[in-house]
Amino acid sequence: MPTAALPSTPQATPATRERGDACPGALRLHTADDGALARIRLPGGVLTLGQAEALGRAARRLGDGDLHLTSRGNVQLRGLAAGCGGELAEALDAAGLLPSREHERVRNVVASPLSGLDGAGLQDVRPWLAALDAALCASDAARGLSGRFLFALDDGRGDVAGLGADVTVRAVGDDAAWLTPGSVRVAAADAPLAAVAAAETFLEAAQSHGVRTWRVSDLPMPAGELDSLIRDRLTAAGIAHEGGPEPVGSADGPPPGAVGAALSVHVPLGRLTARQWEELTLVAGVELRLTPWRGVVVPHEGTTARSAEALARLGAAGLVTDPASPWLRVGACIGRPGCGKAHADVRADAARTLEATGRPALPLYWSGCERRCGHPSGAHIDVLATPDGGYRLSAAAPAGSGRTVSAADPSRIPAALAAITS
Template sequence: MSAAAPHPSSQATSPARAAARDRGDACPGALRLHAADDGALARIRLPGGVLSTGQARALGVAARRLGDGDLHLTSRGNVQLRGLPQGCGAELAELLDTAGLLPSREHERVRNVVASPLSGLGGAGFRDVRPWLTALDTALCASRAAKGLSGRFLFALDDGRGDMSGLGADVTVRALADGGAWLAPGSVRVAAGDAPRAALVAAEAFLEAARAHGERAWRLPELGLSGDEMARLVRHRLDAEGIGHTDHPEPAGVADGPPPGIVDGAVSVHIPLGRLSAHQWDGLTQLAGTELRLTPWRGVVLPAVGTTPGQAAEALARLGAAGLVTDPASPWLHVGACIGRPGCAKAHADVRTDAARTVEAIGDPGLPLYWSGCERRCGQPRTDHVEVVAQPGGDYRLSAAPAGPRPRTARAADPSQIPAALAAFSS
């Protein structure tokens, strides 16, 4: 799913969305594995989606040696390894640690940071956010309080183009044209040099609010506080930390993620359903130069491929021949899915196979689609789309998400009826 869409201003929270958690956060990580039907699952956090080629090779080794051989990209630019055997945790941790992918074992699940993947490569943004990314990750790993964040809490660093605005992050820092940075929650301007520390302070304000209200909240909307209330808490903590700030409205403008092709001199590809074979991953790594950037839209950007446009075009052609999406008009840019059967016991259908058959049958669906194997809708995007949810009886329910004032729904008795059911949403 590549399209980004506006979201409510200032990331305001709402009592109607508050959630009561009666258990601890079981979000998987690199050290806390999740038991799935196809084996254990590990989720490796990659702040900003940035990987050196050496780290990418290490992940490929881990996938082949311990997992099912594939690398699964998430909607936060992270990587999941699936099909892991029980008891492999120590070996996996050693592999990741040696590659520099575990800078702090106590913080490995809270290093959830997305960042503008084209930052520093062209003129669309106001600032290269890579220094912010490094500083924020370092501060997170040094913060005792940050260990209390859930594995779902999300930071976003936007270089000013607005591509992070539709991702629903809990804390957003966005570069401003005047050289400063906009921070939410709080909706304030801070100095660029203070931006990473201000982001951490905002997260610590969230933790403080959760403790004060006796809530076990994983994300900002679950606190049940209004945007104004949360803003006051953040501003108070900024004052306490000596971080200067002034009121500033949310910057206008929302941008999409990078399309497939050659963008700002970099090679950009989309990964169908976010799944890369070992062969495809090796191909990306071999062409990458010094680093890869994984995007929240299940894409990969290679910032430096050769020294000429011809070399970049040749690399793009090789990746297309390997099965990656290089055409910005590909229907796969508008189709996503959870893991489904057989990997998940809760799924009612093999949604990935059904999604692929639908794309083969109709091409571009015209509307973004997200296929879910059950009502949990794991990985569902926050942007406008049609959700295709498998039901216990084997049929599918289609509905617009988020639901508007006049919700539209349709049913398909089997996957072959999906194209006809979609007509209800395109009319």
């Protein structure tokens, strides 16, 4: 569900945290109403075919059988039985999905999923991805990052640069990259180390201010001050850098269909059944790339006829292959029965009203409670379940009208949507 980025502000809004980060991981499971939950970090959303098969086996053997995609291109396994943590960790480790147990929750990296496949980017970010992951796992300081801290590697097209990451590296041509925060150009070869240096500087800045923070936006200091500290650290590390015009422009995530040397599908509400996962692995030749828009890109070289045949196979399994599908504009949290805090089965309600709501001007995001887990950062319609069994709709920033409309039950959602967008 592509969304625009929120506008930046010259002064970060302080947000000190009274407790530690409880974000789940592969080794730290979260207890939900449908069982334990594990979140497996997949830098850039990249899975080898063997790793994908291992995840599918783990989901079937230990969980509810499905694979749940997150807005960061990671995978969650749900419905895990109590006491299976050791067996899960062993399976993930054997598949190469736990290169560092001390860093497993901080390997949050999104990357342009079509990079190197469609000729649209300025640089293939895959070498950056491998180097950044290795540098993160080699950094003792990086272990202090929260499970919510996010890196973005953009190949220049502007897709993941608009996702509000804490540290963004964007290709700008001339074998260079733009680093944010820091607001400088660095050589492309230095980009991964520069990104880790920026994250380490954030940690030091938080410590010097005596605050516990999870994201760069939490820091109680002007953005320009953090930029200056990062430039000083780059200089000390011998990483050459210079100012220049900040890159502009943005792009959406990959549309469903055949795109360059790849096939792209959207996963309704981010939930992949065992059959759908198996079909993806059968179509994939080498790897899968999970996207931050709850989709999957499959590198695929072949004739037009072969691509059409593969897409038809994936569509028959229930994956979205039509770029006009209304599913591309709908997202939701897990809702009932998986979450005890949810006031409604928001996923079932979203599916029931899909045809009536059509393709609204802004994406819809359904939330079961006020926490709004997984909601997008850009402009969207907030569809919030209320304790009385109804919903409250409002237009979220940055283009919100300030209007709020209530719907007594899910059948009234289309009328409420028309009112909020009129």
